[in-house]
Amino acid sequence: MSADHLGQLRREGRIVIVGASLAGLRAAETLRAEGFAGELTLIGDEPYEPYDRPPLSKSVLLGKASPHRTDLPHRREIDAKWRLGVAATGLDLSAKRVRLADGDEVEYDRLLIATGVRARPWFKEDEARLDGVCLLRTRDDADDLYQRLKAGPRRVFIIGAGFAGSEVASACREMGIPVTVAERAGAPLVGALGGVIGAVATGLQTENGVDLRTHVTVTGLEGDATGRVRAVHLSDESVVEADVVVVSLGSMRNTEWLNGSGLGAGPRGIACDAGCRAFDFRGIVTDDVFVAGDVARSPHALFGYQFLSLEHWGNAVAQAQTAAHNMICDGADRRPHLWMPAFWSSMFGVNIKSVGVPPMGEQIMITQGSLAERRFVGVYGYKGRIIAAVSFDNTRWLEFYQRQIERGAPFPVEFPTVDRRPEGRPVDADFPDPSLPTHGPMITLSGYSPADQQLVFHPARH
Amino acid sequence: MTHPSMLRRITDFANRANPYPVYEELRKTPVLHEEDGPFVISSYYDIEALLHDPRISSDAVNLVDPGEDEVSGPEATGLPPSFIRLDPPEHDRLRRIANSSFGPPHRPRRIENMRGELAEIVSGLIDGLGDAREIDLVDEVAYPFPVTVICRLLGVPREDEPRFRAWVDPIVAGLDPDTRTSADSERTAQEARLQLGMYLNGLVEQRAKEPRDDMLSDLVNSQGPDGAMTTMEVLSTSVLLLIAGHETTVNLITNGMLTLLRHPEYLRRLREDPGLSPKIVEELLRYEPPVQLLPQRTCITDIEVRGVTIPKGSRIWLALAAGNRDPERFQDPDRFDPDRGDLQHLGFGSGIHSCFGAPLARLEAQIALSELARRLENPRLVEDPPPYRQNAVLRGPRHLKIAFDGLR
Ligand SMILES: Cc1cc2nc3c(=O)[nH]c(=O)nc-3n(C[C@H](O)[C@H](O)[C@H](O)COP(=O)(O)OP(=O)(O)OC[C@H]3O[C@@H](n4cnc5c(N)ncnc54)[C@H](O)[C@@H]3O)c2cc1C
Numbered sequence: 001m002s003a004d005h006l007g008q009l010r011r012e013g014r015i016v017i018v019g020a021s022l023a024g025l026r027a028a029e030t031l032r033a034e035g036f037a038g039e040l041t042l043i044g045d046e047p048y049e050p051y052d053r054p055p056l057s058k059s060v061l062l063g064k065a066s067p068h069r070t071d072l073p074h075r076r077e078i079d080a081k082w083r084l085g086v087a088a089t090g091l092d093l094s095a096k097r098v099r100l101a102d103g104d105e106v107e108y109d110r111l112l113i114a115t116g117v118r119a120r121p122w123f124k125e126d127e128a129r130l131d132g133v134c135l136l137r138t139r140d141d142a143d144d145l146y147q148r149l150k151a152g153p154r155r156v157f158i159i160g161a162g163f164a165g166s167e168v169a170s171a172c173r174e175m176g177i178p179v180t181v182a183e184r185a186g187a188p189l190v191g192a193l194g195g196v197i198g199a200v201a202t203g204l205q206t207e208n209g210v211d212l213r214t215h216v217t218v219t220g221l222e223g224d225a226t227g228r229v230r231a232v233h234l235s236d237e238s239v240v241e242a243d244v245v246v247v248s249l250g251s252m253r254n255t256e257w258l259n260g261s262g263l264g265a266g267p268r269g270i271a272c273d274a275g276c277r278a279f280d281f282r283g284i285v286t287d288d289v290f291v292a293g294d295v296a297r298s299p300h301a302l303f304g305y306q307f308l309s310l311e312h313w314g315n316a317v318a319q320a321q322t323a324a325h326n327m328i329c330d331g332a333d334r335r336p337h338l339w340m341p342a343f344w345s346s347m348f349g350v351n352i353k354s355v356g357v358p359p360m361g362e363q364i365m366i367t368q369g370s371l372a373e374r375r376f377v378g379v380y381g382y383k384g385r386i387i388a389a390v391s392f393d394n395t396r397w398l399e400f401y402q403r404q405i406e407r408g409a410p411f412p413v414e415f416p417t418v419d420r421r422p423e424g425r426p427v428d429a430d431f432p433d434p435s436l437p438t439h440g441p442m443i444t445l446s447g448y449s450p451a452d453q454q455l456v457f458h459p460a461r462h
Numbered sequence: 463m464t465h466p467s468m469l470r471r472i473t474d475f476a477n478r479a480n481p482y483p484v485y486e487e488l489r490k491t492p493v494l495h496e497e498d499g500p501f502v503i504s505s506y507y508d509i510e511a512l513l514h515d516p517r518i519s520s521d522a523v524n525l526v527d528p529g530e531d532e533v534s535g536p537e538a539t540g541l542p543p544s545f546i547r548l549d550p551p552e553h554d555r556l557r558r559i560a561n562s563s564f565g566p567p568h569r570p571r572r573i574e575n576m577r578g579e580l581a582e583i584v585s586g587l588i589d590g591l592g593d594a595r596e597i598d599l600v601d602e603v604a605y606p607f608p609v610t611v612i613c614r615l616l617g618v619p620r621e622d623e624p625r626f627r628a629w630v631d632p633i634v635a636g637l638d639p640d641t642r643t644s645a646d647s648e649r650t651a652q653e654a655r656l657q658l659g660m661y662l663n664g665l666v667e668q669r670a671k672e673p674r675d676d677m678l679s680d681l682v683n684s685q686g687p688d689g690a691m692t693t694m695e696v697l698s699t700s701v702l703l704l705i706a707g708h709e710t711t712v713n714l715i716t717n718g719m720l721t722l723l724r725h726p727e728y729l730r731r732l733r734e735d736p737g738l739s740p741k742i743v744e745e746l747l748r749y750e751p752p753v754q755l756l757p758q759r760t761c762i763t764d765i766e767v768r769g770v771t772i773p774k775g776s777r778i779w780l781a782l783a784a785g786n787r788d789p790e791r792f793q794d795p796d797r798f799d800p801d802r803g804d805l806q807h808l809g810f811g812s813g814i815h816s817c818f819g820a821p822l823a824r825l826e827a828q829i830a831l832s833e834l835a836r837r838l839e840n841p842r843l844v845e846d847p848p849p850y851r852q853n854a855v856l857r858g859p860r861h862l863k864i865a866f867d868g869l870r
């Protein structure tokens with residue numbers, strides 16, 4: 001694009017952002033901060049201004065924060081047209097138009113897609129409709145679940161022991177509510193952190209009074225005559241009575257609205273290059289459609305250029321800022337999105353944080369502290385390099401390990417560290433077979449192809 | 463090659479009033495090593511990295527050549543080291559127990575709840591100036607204020623200050639690399655620490671029998687998931703809190719008033735808007751940090767910093783005050799600018815040893831400075847620069863003479 005064109009775009013261009021949440025808002029702010037003076041439109045299907053999700057499974061469920069009080073702070077005035085409560089339903093790449101559910105169409109010069117993910121619902125639709133069967137992704141979900149927990153249910157049943165499910169279990173126990181957690185894998189958090197850490201999470205849950213059932217799947221939800229859920233049936237033939245069921249089976253990318261658009265979008269997200277530009281379904285990069293946040297799938301130099309999908313708050317912010325920057329500049333001024341994956345969680349009074357990509361780890365060694373005390377740093381190795389690290393109540397050290405990952409430092413860790421215990425030897429990290437989806441690993445590696453293998457091209461219906 | 467006497471120039475009393483030109487030169491050799499001296503690290507990013515590096519130790523047993531007052535084996539007579547000089551897991555355990563009486567999650571509001579009390583203490587001290595038109599800010603406000611606060615928090619009788627003062631001074635002097643020249647002074651510091659511990663032991667024994675709402679009672683009766691502290695641990699923790707709790711804050715308040723008087727536009731703005739005080743205090747912690755150096759680190763294996771190998775067991779100094787003015791990190795670093803967008807600093811350290819008392823120190827300095835700005839009419843420096851304390855590590859004016867026209 002000529003400098004003229006770019007100048008015009010920055011002065012009077014039209015930028016449309018679909019998805020008015022964390023990534024959408026931060027991108028809008030970056031655009032304005034970097035001098036975009038044209039027309040900015042934010043389209044979001046939720047009726048609310050952007051709000052923050054991490055508190056929804058933590059303080060909100062404990063009643064320590066109102067679900068309606070987690071609005072994201074605005075870092076600056078963005079002077080945008082807000083189209084809230086209306087979904088985008090289609091995209092016409094050649095006409096550069098977004099179609100809306102209310103029939104409107106919005107034209108753009110540059111488009112940012114930040115439609116995120118939604119909670120994967122219970123697969124049997126009639127059972128999913130039972131009163132008391134809950135999901136947790138939105139503010140309304142959290143409000144509903146909070147009201148139900150406050151009412152003092154006899155038992156809460158959680159399907160899936162990923163981070164979200166485990167955090168809900170933690171909130172229930174803190175409120176003194178009996179809770180059962182079912183997990184198909186051998187332990188909580190295994191998809192994200194592997195079996196060695198999963199064993200620690202098992203201890204954490206059971207000692208806090210969670211009735212944890214592993215190596216089982218839920219086969220059915222049973223309702224009573226009034227349509228309320230009353231029991232959960234498991235693959236080991238047991239039946240657990242519960243009046244609230246939280247379905248926490250990971251997430252689904254919000255890409256259906258792009259079917260037929262010709263964009264490289266599918267169930268695994270929207271593929272984009274390191275500069276956040278979307279690929280079309282042929283694997284050719286576009287130059288006016290950008291992607292950021294949970295819905296994106298992008299290659300990362302530190303992890304062998306595999307495509308990564310990250311459901312991480314920090315990634316959404318960083319990628320949104322990079323995408324916004326790249327949307328209004330050219331060539332050499334553009335930046336790659338090289339964010340070091342980092343994720344935090346808190347449950348049962350423990351702060352958990354990881355950096356890098358633990359699921360790539362073949363081995364893990366505990367370099368500081370001890371698993372038994374549940375205070376430690378564990379380092380993951382992949383092909384002789386440090387690829388990730390995780391800490392339980394030891395967050396302050398992770399910065400160091402992040403630098404080791406960036407440097408491609410050798411694994412096993414060859415130097416001594418303070419608080420090294422006899423257990424600090426490399427062992428198998430024990431991740432489950434990646435072909436068996438566990439519940440919400442939060443980082444998904446999806447190979448080297450920008451075109452989603454599972455993608456089927458549906459011709460547009462006009 | 464660097465100037466051979468760089469180290470001497472850092473500790474040289476002649477540079478105390480303005481050490482920053484020396485630090486600027488120091489940063490040209492980001493890893494400075496002179497003969498058998500310490501390795502001095504002076505760039506912001508290197509210091510920050512080492513404070514998060516698990517190969518770095520605060521425990522003197524890992525030094526090849528520890529001072530006599532730094533080790534406490536069976537042969538030593540002193541108190542065991544407090545957690546500022548320990549590594550995990552002991553450090554973490556003791557800090558957690560101490561924290562259960564001080565901050566979140568167990569006592570989330572303890573410090574915030576002291577706000578009213580702190581304001582009253584400061585008002586009382588300022589009222590006490592009466593008709594004076596010239597004062598020494600150190601003696602009248604900056605010193606008595608944090609002493610009163612830490613005494614109340616711990617449960618140490620305020621009137622005992624002259625007694626513990628006599629032990630605190632040699633301990634603090636022992637932190638100063640310049641006075642640490644003889645085994646004698648090291649032994650004096652060691653002896654003083656023991657005496658102070660014995661004094662505190664008297665109070666601790668009382669609290670074991672009759673607990674009150676103070677930290678000594680909490681420490682001696684601690685029984686959370688981390689178990690109890692031993693009596694010796696209670697004593698060394700109390701010594702640490704008592705000293706760290708006021709020897710630094712006095713300098714933050716004094717440096718603060720000095721800096722504001724040198725930048726009167728901010729004094730005026732603070733008078734008009736006490737809401738500015740958090741920004742001012744953060745920028746002060748960068749611009750004039752009360753703790754200038756951390757002289758007690760070592761490494762438990764050979765490490766490499768900027769291509770320089772630091773051998774295992776070497777003494778490492780982290781020059782916080784130099785890092786705070788590193789142009790690689792801060793734009794226009796020598797300008798006092800509370801409006802800068804990124805108010806960050808190494809003033810409280812970083813990593814696992816980052817200042818335990820930071821929430822209290824911040825609140826004390828914010829309240830003291832905004833009250834002084836509000837109440838002193840037309841304050842002026844009588845002497846600039848003021849006379850400084852000897853100490854190069856805990857740096858600040860010994861006196862700060864201020865003239866003013868009256869109290870508001
Ligand atoms: C309960 C919970 C707890 C979490 N805890 C943590 C945590 O502790 N740490 C962490 O790192 N991360 C956590 N996360 C993840 C973090 O919140 C996400 O990474 C972040 O929200 C991603 O932001 P985003 O803007 O990309 O996507 P989203 O927040 O999902 O936003 C996408 C928005 O687009 C809207 N949208 C979708 N389709 C359309 C359409 N067709 N038209 C218009 N609008 C549309 C959606 O309704 C939504 O508002 C948590 C998430 C949840 C749900």
Ligand code: HEM
Binds near residue numbers: 751812816818823
């Ligand atoms: C302006 C005031 C203060 C400053 C500038 C300051 C600065 C610092 C610094 C730089 C450290 C890090 C030491 C290291 O890494 O070795 C530290 C640690 C510490 N400070 Fe402060 N401090 C202040 C006030 C206080 C107060 C008021 C208290 C007590 C109530 C306190 C208690 C401590 C303790 C206990 C440690 C040791 C922490 C640990 O080792 O984990 N400090 N302080």
